[in-house]
Ligand SMILES: Nc1ncnc2c1ncn2[C@@H]1O[C@H](COP(=O)(O)OP(=O)(O)OP(=O)(O)O)[C@@H](O)[C@H]1O
């Protein structure tokens with residue numbers, strides 16, 4: 159899907175967003191719109207702002223200035239927090255599973271937003287939720303492992319448990335922050351494929367932070383490139399040039415001009431604009 163061909167409704171909107179963390183300008187995004195059903199892969203060097211962007215969408219970080227709207231609401235507003243927590247799922251690098259609990263118990267945690275907190279506290283879930291968890295475990299190829307403690311699982315099995323818990327949530331948006339960084343390259347590809355297939359069956363909007371553009375290109379409908387907190391690429395994976403990769407991963411273009419004057423001007427302007435912000439240091443400088 160190209161940038162100009164987004165058929166779904168906007169589910170994530172950022173307007174003039176700045177996020178200052180300590181003395182760092184961690185994110186500086188003028189405008190960003192992500193529509194329902196998109197599979198967006200966010201690329202960027204370490205410290206470029208990928209996790210900060212996910213945390214903003216999840217409502218765990220507030221913008222210092224500007225506006226973030228997710229599914230029609232401010233994700234950090236206290237009145238919509240509970241509803242938002244349920245509708246936006248996050249799979250992060252460490253998965254945050256409970257190691258001493260079983261696979262099924264961890265997956266059932268995904269339905270906490272819609273069952274009574276008292277019964278779930280005692281580990282009682284409705285039969286329908288058990289059945290749903292079983293079906294999802296089958297989908298992520300963990301059937302038969304329901305009763306295994308998470309601490310006894312391999313890295314790939316833990317990752318699939320985390321995916322299952324996110325699917326159990328019935329979220330409209332799934333954020334995955336470097337979800338395969340703990341896996342070897344072959345497993346990482348299979349794990350991403352599984353995640354994208356499960357998400358596609360549900361027409362969920364997916365945002366994945368990933369370091370490997372080649373891998374991301376296999377699954378993304380759209381790339382977003384961040385460098386020093388700024389949006390430096392937004393478009394289809396097929397349009398992501400070597401020059402874009404250089405800016406995204408090094409935070410600056412090489413001395414060598416590309417021959418494409420529009421692209422060279424854009425790169426120079428991005429870096430100059432970022433340098434002009436008073437009192438703030440560009441992250442990575
Ligand atoms: N609590 C904080 N206080 C100060 N600076 C912070 C804080 N959290 C993040 N930062 C800074 O904000 C910048 C963006 O961080 P972020 O974690 O979003 O980067 P990232 O792209 O996810 O990096 P990585 O690929 O290493 O995970 C970094 O330079 C980081 O040091």
Ligand SMILES: [Mg+2]
Pocket residue numbers: 208209210335
């Ligand atoms: Mg990160």
